[in-house]
Amino acid sequence: MRAVVVEKPGTVVIKEMEKPKAGPGQVVIQVGACGICGTDVHVIEGEFPPAVYPVVIGHEFGGEVVEVGEGVTGVAVGDRVGVDPTLNCGACYFCQRGMGNLCEQWNGIGVGDYPGGGFAEYIAVPAGNIHPLPEGMSWQAAALIEPVSCVVRGFHRLQPLVGESYVVYGAGPMGLLNAQVARFNGASLVAMIDINPSRLERARDVFGFAHVAASLEELRDIAPRGFDNVIEATGVTKVAERAIDGVKRGGKLLLFGVCPPGETASYDAFKIYNEEITIMGTMAVLNSYGPAIDILAAGAIDTEQMVTHTFPIDQFNAAMDVVRSGKGLKVQVGGPAS
Numbered sequence: 001m002r003a004v005v006v007e008k009p010g011t012v013v014i015k016e017m018e019k020p021k022a023g024p025g026q027v028v029i030q031v032g033a034c035g036i037c038g039t040d041v042h043v044i045e046g047e048f049p050p051a052v053y054p055v056v057i058g059h060e061f062g063g064e065v066v067e068v069g070e071g072v073t074g075v076a077v078g079d080r081v082g083v084d085p086t087l088n089c090g091a092c093y094f095c096q097r098g099m100g101n102l103c104e105q106w107n108g109i110g111v112g113d114y115p116g117g118g119f120a121e122y123i124a125v126p127a128g129n130i131h132p133l134p135e136g137m138s139w140q141a142a143a144l145i146e147p148v149s150c151v152v153r154g155f156h157r158l159q160p161l162v163g164e165s166y167v168v169y170g171a172g173p174m175g176l177l178n179a180q181v182a183r184f185n186g187a188s189l190v191a192m193i194d195i196n197p198s199r200l201e202r203a204r205d206v207f208g209f210a211h212v213a214a215s216l217e218e219l220r221d222i223a224p225r226g227f228d229n230v231i232e233a234t235g236v237t238k239v240a241e242r243a244i245d246g247v248k249r250g251g252k253l254l255l256f257g258v259c260p261p262g263e264t265a266s267y268d269a270f271k272i273y274n275e276e277i278t279i280m281g282t283m284a285v286l287n288s289y290g291p292a293i294d295i296l297a298a299g300a301i302d303t304e305q306m307v308t309h310t311f312p313i314d315q316f317n318a319a320m321d322v323v324r325s326g327k328g329l330k331v332q333v334g335g336p337a338s
């Protein structure tokens with residue numbers, strides 16, 4: 001079978017590898033589709049500390065069960081499943097307190113220390129990580145579950161109320177997923193800010209977000225007091241800093257984007273105190289993969305419009321070029337070449 005291997009930072013090869021076998025407690029999945037994510041770019045470039053090279057990348061995927069290992073019950077060959085890539089140790093201080101996403105031995109399929117990833121024709125995964133897909137869910141949608149589950153985790157942190165307003169900084173794939181979940185979650189207003197006019201146009205014309213702008217100032221008329229919820233989805237530290245200006249008194253700022261480690265954002269401490277503002281982070285997935293499947297099945301996300309490009313696995317490098325160009329939204333790679 002073919003697999004995309006990052007042998008060392010900067011070196012990506014599409015390799016012929018042995019098809020994995022299901023060990024005890026595992027199932028083998030034939031990958032239906034796997035999405036490329038910013039984290040893959042970081043792993044390729046050597047900027048993701050948990051990665052152990054060589055690594056088969058890909059952590060946003062679903063597929064069909066083709067082999068069931070010893071001791072696995074309730075799963076059959078032919079089942080269509082999504083795979084939660086989370087590999088928490090289950091035994092550390094944080095895992096024992098229900099905070100597996102903050103595990104002291106944090107690890108994930110396709111990004112950490114694991115023999116296999118989603119950019120391969122087949123992968124063996126722990127049976128506990130698979131979730132059955134609802135009837136009729138496409139592979140495209142299945143490969144969106146993981147990024148949506150990160151958004152759901154953010155909303156579990158945010159705990160917004162029905163009728164609240166939102167502004168999302170960044171109209172890329174993650175910004176658009178956040179905005180769609182906000183709309184699905186009973187928002188009274190969802191605005192988006194981006195400096196790229198074509199992204200704003202797409203957010204408005206394709207995804208129906210009427211209020212898009214290049215800056216917060218342009219949104220003052222519709223939200224003179226600011227927004228109940230400000231979601232930072234650019235991963236740019238300066239934007240994370242300025243995003244505080246959009247928070248209404250009593251409101252919340254969610255840092256969803258991954259800013260470079262070591263950079264500093266400064267906030268007016270008096271303002272945080274005086275206006276009862278909450279600033280919070282959200283990290284990966286925690287008990288949010290299942291709910292992500294449910295809201296996808298309920299139509300929260302326009303999956304067809306989210307996936308702009310699909311490539312067969314042997315064209316992984318062409319797929320990466322599209323990701324790096326920033327022109328598309330979600331770029332996915334299929335398992336077997338079509």
Ligand SMILES: [Zn+2]
Nearest residue numbers: 037038039060
């Ligand atoms: Zn991802």
Ligand SMILES: [Zn+2]
Nearest residue numbers: 089092095103
């Ligand atoms: Zn742990």
